[in-house]
Amino acid sequence: MPSITYVEHNGTEHVVEVPVGKSVMQGAVENNIPGIDADCGGECACATCHVYVDAAWLDKTGLPPVGSQEASMLSFAAVTQPDSRLSCQIKVTEALDGLVVRMPEGQH
């Protein structure tokens, strides 16, 4: 099972295995990792599942491109950066084994 590393804003790391087909957001919620709120449950409607994708992963194949709905939602999310993504829009595949995502300071 692919392993994903979630880094809280305070530096705390959580390394968990997330089944292929689930989203990076679900991996955090199902393991109760603080820092990803996911208020809309993965509908790309809330932007409270915002993460920064570790630079090493940004141009790897396997990371789905930013969709237009995701881009609109990110446009005003709290503290966005060029490496911002909505974690509910990243489906876990074998190719994402080892992915590292970092949490912003807040989701609201």
Next chain:
Amino acid sequence: MSQDSRHVVIAGAGHAGGSAAAMLRQLGWQGAITLVGEEPIPPYQRPPLSKAWLKGEATTESLLLRPAHFYPDAGIDLRPGTRVTAIDRAAKAVTLSDGAALSYDFLILALGARARRLPLPGRDLGRVLELRTVADADQLKAVLHPDARLAVIGGGYIGLEAAASARALGAEVVVIERESRVLARVAGPILSNFFQDYHRGQGVAIETDAQVIELDAADGTVAGVRLGDGRVIPCDATLIGVGVVANEALARDAGLGCDNGIIVDLAARTDDPAIFAVGDCTNRPLPLYGRMARLESVPNALEQARQAASQICGKPPPAPEVPWFWSDQYDLRLQIAGLPFDATETVVRGDIPGAKFALFHLAADGTVRAVEAVNASTEFMGGRRIIARGKRLSRRRIEDMSVSMQELAA
């Protein structure tokens, strides 16, 4: 988790109660947590019930807030199929429907709301349905085969979402609304008209200004909806979606202040400092709007769950949020930021016939109070920021699509 002998009991295992339990653990609560819920399954999301679930596009697993094993893993004692029947505030204990008693240090009431029952002749016939729980949704799903005729009483969000899903399944749908427009209670007239036209374009018949007198029967099952003007709308099933009523009796019986919901402050505290209330069952302050209101939305349930969990764990209170809501119908994504209290003017940004627009509701001084966005998530997100900052905008700038949302929100 054994050092802390304190106990949080959560009454109601829905979106708010289930989330409060998880947030307590996220914030480091070391004491015991008992989550008591009347429904037979772990906490789940209701929004898909009228959308993906009805259309057969969701699974029980995808509906659950967290997988069933999460609760034992996190040291949360989930008691499904169990009701809290009474609160003894002096003894700090609750009684459960299975006869057990639980003492608490903190009690969180997350009792939700129930579908409003109309005193309508024929209400108890077969195939007269409501839509609040997964059990309700399954009954509705069972009657929604192609060519089935569904009469929806009430043109609110749940009725309209169910109508859209029923159309996707090939059923014929008539929406019957007492007011002169659908969504009358929750949206402005421009949005109501847009949704009305869109539903009609999808083959839904909409009867407004229609009074329902009774439900006609054939063999104990509903066969038609009789209207005040004498007409009968024939149908194979009826969905009644005329709003919800807060489940506040448990709190009222315990002497807690209630007024269309359990009254709470910004830390989700009731007037008993050991008792909190969160979600659809509360009447809460809205600091941005300087008033109290009862909100029925997932974001509200989660915001209050965060408030209660933070207070119980001795953490700083979360910053107040701009209330928001979403609804999906056909290929339309509606997102609403804020509430149109005190709004005197509505400004359209975008293209209504093209189904990509936002309605900005302004107070007399130009302060943006609410933004209703259809397939316009940038306007929704920008609107949230503008409302949070109490910004004033002019009609001319909002209407001007050459002024970007970034500029409007700056």
